[in-house]
Amino acid sequence: MTSTREQRVDIAIIGGGLVGASLGCALARRIEQMGLSMAVIEAAPLDRQLAEPWQPSFDARASAIACGSARHFETLGVWHAMAEMAAPIRTIHVSERGRLGATRMRAAELGVEALGYVIPNAWMGRVLHGRLGELPLAWHCPATVEEIEPLAEGHRLRLSDGGELQAGLTVLADGGRSGLKERLGIESRERPYDQVALIASVEVSRPHGGVAYERFTPEGPIALLPLQGQAMELVWTHERGQEERRLALSDGDFLAELQRAFGDRAGHFRRVGRRNAYPLSLITARETVRPGLAVLGNAAHSLHPVAGQGFNLALRGVMDLVAAIEAGSERDEWLGSPAVLQDFEARRDSDRHDVIRFSDGLIRLFGLDNPLLSHARAAGLMGLNLVGPLRRTLARRAMGLER
Ligand SMILES: Cc1cc2nc3c(=O)[nH]c(=O)nc-3n(C[C@H](O)[C@H](O)[C@H](O)COP(=O)(O)OP(=O)(O)OC[C@H]3O[C@@H](n4cnc5c(N)ncnc54)[C@H](O)[C@@H]3O)c2cc1C
Structure with missing residues (x-):
């Protein structure tokens, strides 16, 4: 009733x-x-x-949006407004610390304007x-x-x-x-990964040129996503238990630790915003x-x-x-x-x-610290760089253009 x-x-x-x-x-x-x-x-x-009027914030959390999602937003009639704060991803650079393997996926190679976009969640x-x-x-x-x-x-x-x-x-x-x-x-x-994602905005010393980095380290993957201007969104995944210490570090010590873990391919990390940790x-x-x-x-x-x-x-x-x-x-x-x-x-x-x-599967493949597997992973990444069609298929899937 x-x-x-x-x-x-x-x-x-x-x-x-x-x-x-x-x-x-x-x-x-x-x-x-x-x-x-x-x-x-x-x-x-x-x-x-x-x-309230929109205030772009250095601290805002942002998400990587695939091209397929941008198209869906277009269907919804909201892409035009979304795009105002979107930073295009022109290249995805995947590498592994201590290994030679690195693979790059470029928008131009795939005949698209961008591989995806990074947009602040609040926007x-x-x-x-x-x-x-x-x-x-x-x-x-x-x-x-x-x-x-x-x-x-x-x-x-x-x-x-x-x-x-x-x-x-x-x-x-x-x-x-x-x-x-x-x-x-x-x-x-529910399967806990025993990992935590530490999220923050960082400023880099040189223009990122629309490159999104995914770097696999023995501790876990580090992703850097391009934002508008010279800022990048950091997603630093590491084992649970490290987050308290990393959250408590001074900005300078945190940036130095990040620089050591990531290397200098994105330039020098100069500034970091508020840090938040998410158990995964x-x-x-x-x-x-x-x-x-x-x-x-x-x-x-x-x-x-x-x-x-x-x-x-x-x-x-x-x-x-x-x-x-x-x-x-x-x-x-x-x-x-x-x-x-x-x-x-x-x-x-x-x-x-x-x-x-x-x-x-990515976590299982890159999360294990076995030397033989590390070589296999590096070879896999290098192989990926050589085998164009496979890399293109992966890229198109990551972009949401293929299921
Ligand atoms: C660190 C991190 C980075 C990420 N990066 C990316 C990325 O780059 N790209 C990507 O595609 N995805 C990314 N994701 C995943 C993405 O954030 C989530 O898939 C997305 O936020 C899920 O949205 P949702 O609306 O389902 O849930 P939520 O964002 O959690 O929203 C749920 C809503 O429900 C409301 N709510 C809760 N309880 C109630 C209730 N009882 N009654 C009414 N309302 C309620 C909440 O207030 C909230 O507004 C990331 C996730 C994490 C943790």
Whole structure:
């Protein structure tokens, strides 16, 4: 029975982060032209952040966005705004400390303008929320879901702001941190990597020229991604236990340690912003669909950031869910019907499996400190440099141009 306070919506998105907000934008046409009703429930207060003028921050976290994702943003009508703060990746340089092997993937060689783009996460959020703000949707923020109850067709949600929703399709895009997945009895596989990613912006002494570096060291991979200007985003992965010490170092000592670990191929590190450490695990939900429910983004899969694939994979999930909804509506299916969600699952399965295997495989291959393996890895990297077609295939996959 529907209570008087209960609002019926076709779709409720739990979590207005990068993935939930992208899904909202991807459904804009259905909302504006076909009357689809949508509610977004977001725990963090976002309104104030949107009201303030944009201040580029040296400390902002940024993500590598594949060309395929840029195309999806174009389809969503937000790429033009995203591109204002995007730094193109013209070359990817992969190397291993102490080995000769190095491989370069160049945009020009592949006939594309860029291999990908690096965009501050806060800017992406701002652009997506700006678009969401133009849509007639029920925006519950700040609010969380207190109770979730499966119904014959959909779910009933009771919110912390007093709201009650009955949704045909509920999308869990809460980053996996709300406990809702567990309350619904959806189990996850979790394998800690015993590694931590230390993230910071660094300034380099010479123009980066759009080069993204991935350097494998015995301690773990170091990625440097080009940002606008002379700054680069550092993702320094190392064994758990080192982070406290590295976070506590003075800026000068930290920069010197980074220089020793990375070498000088990017120039001299001159300045570092706020440092944050993220413990790393591979987490995958055992179920990503149920009647009336889909799990997206980090709630479905949280990957090692070495290959910069997490959000790119999630955005393809967003596009596939919308495609399954569109196909279902042509067959007069309700949004959360098993047929729609099985169609979505069928579209996702191999991509999700391949990307998880690819990034997990990189960690296993480069994370082991076995001298024989090191030679094999170096040979592999050099081989990669020689074998053009294979390298091109890898590059096209990393760019999101091929599955
Ligand atoms: C160090 C690091 C570097 C990375 N670099 C890259 C990269 O270069 N490229 C790439 O593609 N990916 C990268 N990723 C992965 C990428 O950050 C994630 O895939 C992406 O942020 C997932 O977005 P999400 O919306 O699923 O989750 P989140 O970003 O966690 O968003 C979840 C949202 O849900 C809200 N929420 C939580 N609980 C509730 C609740 N109970 N009710 C309502 N709302 C709730 C939160 O406030 C938040 O806004 C990186 C990840 C890490 C850790």
